Amino acid sequence: MDGEVIMSYLPLYGEAALLTVKLGVIGIVFAIIVGLFCSMIQYYKVPVVRRIVSVYIEISRNTPLLVQLFFIFYGLPRLGIPTDAETCGIAGLAFLGGSYMAEAFRSGLESVDKIQTESAYSLGMNRLQTMRYVILPQAMSVSIPAFVANVIFLLKETSVFSAISLMDLMFTAKDLMGMDHNTVECLFLLVSFYLLILLPISIVGTVVERRMRRAGFGN
Amino acid sequence: MSDELLKIDNLVKSFDGNTILDGVSLSVKKSEVVVIIGPSGCGKSTLLRCINALEPIQSGSITLDGEVIERNSKTLPALRQRIGMVFQSYDLFPHLSVLDNIVLAPCKVQKRNRDEAKQEAMALLERVGLSEKAKSYPRELSGGQKQRVAIVRALCMHPEILLFDEVTAALDPEMVREVLDVMLDLAKQGRTMLIVTHEMQFARAIADRIIFLDNGKIVEEAKPDEFFDNPKTERAKQFLNMFEFDSVKARDGLDK
Ligand SMILES: Nc1ncnc2c1ncn2[C@@H]1O[C@H](COP(=O)(O)OP(=O)(O)OP(=O)(O)O)[C@@H](O)[C@H]1O
Ligand SMILES: [Mg+2]
Numbered sequence: 216m217d218g219e220v221i222m223s224y225l226p227l228y229g230e231a232a233l234l235t236v237k238l239g240v241i242g243i244v245f246a247i248i249v250g251l252f253c254s255m256i257q258y259y260k261v262p263v264v265r266r267i268v269s270v271y272i273e274i275s276r277n278t279p280l281l282v283q284l285f286f287i288f289y290g291l292p293r294l295g296i297p298t299d300a301e302t303c304g305i306a307g308l309a310f311l312g313g314s315y316m317a318e319a320f321r322s323g324l325e326s327v328d329k330i331q332t333e334s335a336y337s338l339g340m341n342r343l344q345t346m347r348y349v350i351l352p353q354a355m356s357v358s359i360p361a362f363v364a365n366v367i368f369l370l371k372e373t374s375v376f377s378a379i380s381l382m383d384l385m386f387t388a389k390d391l392m393g394m395d396h397n398t399v400e401c402l403f404l405l406v407s408f409y410l411l412i413l414l415p416i417s418i419v420g421t422v423v424e425r426r427m428r429r430a431g432f433g434n
Numbered sequence: 435m436s437d438e439l440l441k442i443d444n445l446v447k448s449f450d451g452n453t454i455l456d457g458v459s460l461s462v463k464k465s466e467v468v469v470i471i472g473p474s475g476c477g478k479s480t481l482l483r484c485i486n487a488l489e490p491i492q493s494g495s496i497t498l499d500g501e502v503i504e505r506n507s508k509t510l511p512a513l514r515q516r517i518g519m520v521f522q523s524y525d526l527f528p529h530l531s532v533l534d535n536i537v538l539a540p541c542k543v544q545k546r547n548r549d550e551a552k553q554e555a556m557a558l559l560e561r562v563g564l565s566e567k568a569k570s571y572p573r574e575l576s577g578g579q580k581q582r583v584a585i586v587r588a589l590c591m592h593p594e595i596l597l598f599d600e601v602t603a604a605l606d607p608e609m610v611r612e613v614l615d616v617m618l619d620l621a622k623q624g625r626t627m628l629i630v631t632h633e634m635q636f637a638r639a640i641a642d643r644i645i646f647l648d649n650g651k652i653v654e655e656a657k658p659d660e661f662f663d664n665p666k667t668e669r670a671k672q673f674l675n676m677f678e679f680d681s682v683k684a685r686d687g688l689d690k
Contacts, residue, residue, distance in 0.1 A: 334525040334584075337486050338539035338591060339515030348538055352529045 220400045224391060231387035232408045238301060238381070239370045239412075242308025246369060249309055250316020255346075257317070258324045268317070275314035281375045283307050288379045304376045308369055315365045323358030324350060356427045363420030367413055374409075384408050437463045439626055440485070440595055445494035447477070447484055447650075454480050456650040457494070462595065465624045469637040469658075472647035473673060478630040479522070481647070482597045485628070486519050499594070515543060518588030518596040522603050524580045526572040526587070532559070533568040536587045544591065551590065558586045562616050578609030582616055595626040603632060634677050638662050646670045 253268045275283075284307040291298045298306075327350050335345040377386035388405040392398050440462040447455040454477045462468050470478050483489045485496055487505045496503045503513050526535050536555040540546045559565045562582040572580055581601050588596060598617065602610040614636050621627065621640050631637055637644060637658065644661040646654040646669070654661065654670045665671045 330521060330523055330525045331527065333488050334519075334521065334527075335539075336488065336511075337514055337517070337519040338587070339511045339543045340539060341511045344542055348542060349527055353527075356529070 216399055216403060217397065220395075220397050221404060224397075224400065224404055227387055227391065228384065228404045228408050231382055231384045232412065234381065235370070235373050235376075235383045235408075236412060238304045238308065238376065238383070239373050242305045242373070243312060243366055243369055245305060245309035246312025246316050246365075249313030250318075250320055253313060253317035254320035254324060257321055259342075272314040272317060275311055276318075279375075280307055280311045280372045281378055283310050284375065284379050300376075300379050300381050303379055304373070304381050308373065311372065312365065312369045315368065316362070319358045319361035319365055320354065322361065323354035323356075326357045327353045359420070359427055360424055363416070363424070366420075367416055370413060370416070371409070439464045439466075439499055440628065441497045442481075442485070443495045443497075445481070445484060445496065446492045447480055447489060448492055454650050455484070455491075458647075458650070458652055459494075460645060460652060460655075462626060462628055464594075464626055467621050467625075467627045467629065467640055467642050468645060469629045469631060469641035469643070470645045470647055471631065471634070471637060471673075472653075476647050477650045478647055479599050482519070482599050482628070482630060485597060486514060486517055511543070515539075515591055516594045518591060518593030520581065520584045520588055520596070520598050520601050522600040524572070524577065524584070524604070526575075526580055526583060528572050530571075531568070532564070532570050532572070532575070532583050535572070535583060536590050539587075540590050555586065555590055558589055559583075561619075562586055563612075576609060577605045578612045581605065581613045585613075585616055585620075589620075595628065596620065598627065598629045598631070600630050600632060634662070634674070646673070648673070 253272065256264050256268045284303060287298065287306050287310070288300070288303045291303075331349055331353065332345055335349040340348070373383060374385040376383045377389060380386070382390075384405055388401045392401045395401075438461040442458060442460050445455050445458040446453065458477075458481060460468070470481065472478055480489060484491050485503065487496075487503050487510055490505050498513055498516060501509065501513060504510065526532075527538070530538060533552060533555055536558070537548065537551040540551040540554075541548050556565060556568060559568055562585065564579060564582055564586070567575060567579060567583070572583070575583065584601070585596075601617075602613050605613065610633070614633065617627070617629070617636075618640055627640075629637075629640065639658075641658045644654075644656055644658050645652055646661065646665075646667070648669050654665065654667050656666070661670070662674065665674055
């Protein structure tokens with residue numbers, strides 16, 4: 216492995232990593248919003264909308280992100296909706312991640328005993344207050360392991376963004392390998408940068424989980 | 435009408451076609467303590483849950499001080515604030531400390547000043563002998579302590595009537611007393627209460643009036659001494675005998 220080659224590639228990888236993180240974070244934020252919305256619809260069993268949400272979740276979970284991205288990237292412009300690659304990446308991630316987040320939140324919400332809702336109601340809380348102060352805090356602690364797993368999963372999935380010519384880590388690695396044939400260095404940097412992004416999240420996630428478990432929420 | 439705080443009129447409640455409450459009418463006056471007793475499954479819990487609109491009802495009406503308690507009505511949360519309820523199973527919020535459990539609704543629902551609410555909560559905790567547990571979490575409390583906190587939590591909302599659903603049924607025997615004592619204290623303060631219990635001695639001591647519910651109907655309604663000494667209906671006699679049988683057998687086993 217050539218140290219000089221690695222050094223010379225670093226800025227390019229750094230930039231690509233930033234793009235990966237930026238799109239990943241924004242996409243995940245939207246995925247959380249979509250997930251919260253869907254899980255609430257399912258939790259409160261909102262008629263009709265609930266069916267639409269189930270259909271969305273099935274489609275989202277049972278099609279590859281690459282296919283979803285192609286639909287958004289090549290499909291939307293045909294419907295007259297202009298899209299740039301970054302927006303597509305974010306939208307794709309939100310579409311895929313929304314369902315995963317919804318499932319994580321839903322299992323958390325469902326783990327909270329019905330008596331909790333009833334005692335909140337009997338104290339005069341309305342639905343919103345009950346959700347915010349009683350159900351969500353308990354549900355979140357149950358959802359955290361699945362939530363962290365989803366964040367890591369979604370960040371890894373961003374590696375298909377190169378297919379819609381976003382210059383993320385994967386794209387940069389492929390590009391440099393094709394140009395200079397420094398395959399070993401390119402792959403080494405690729406793996407290192409993904410680990411650099413994902414390992415801290417993984418570690419923080421484990422720590423938070425452990426804290427939550429020690430706090431003994433739920434029981 | 436004037437001093438009837440809670441009024442239930444011809445309440446009918448069924449679960450998937452099974453009628454559980456079959457035309458129940460009762461009223462509770464201000465400062466009155468009414469105890470409901472009856473065999474398991476006769477609909478006592480369901481009745482209390484209907485009062486708090488936790489269950490939809492099929493017909494009849496429930497009013498608090500003349501205001502109709504209805505599911506999905508705009509006024510329901512406001513009415514529920516005026517009704518305190520303590521359940522059989524421990525229902526404290528596990529993610530909040532004892533103090534936060536108590537002041538959550540006063541602060542968020544009634545928008546009261548947090549320090550003022552905390553002060554009141556501490557005074558109430560003191561009264562039930564739990565002031566040193568204010569910072570504890572529910573999981574660190576015994577069953578009896580949890581139920582006392584649940585009572586304080588209800589009281590801190592300044593309810594006009596308190597509903598108790600077998601609050602000692604899930605407790606170990608040695609903890610029953612501490613909770614019942616708190617309720618006796620509340621009765622002395624002149625609180626209006628509607629209590630479901632299986633503790634007959636306690637019922638006799640605390641009640642102004644006993645209501646005997648069987649098969650979804652009020653079968654007998656009387657002053658406690660009258661009810662326990664001279665039950666009028668066959669069903670009430672049978673029911674009370676169940677309790678008698680145990681104690682007589684334990685003492686000498688001779689006469690029934
Ligand atoms: N959610 C429900 N769905 C269907 N049936 C129910 C439901 N809740 C209660 N029931 C039925 O209603 C009847 C009355 O129940 P309830 O809990 O009110 O009795 P109870 O008098 O409180 O009994 P216990 O003394 O055992 O607490 C029972 O037959 C019970 O099976
Ligand atoms: Mg019951």
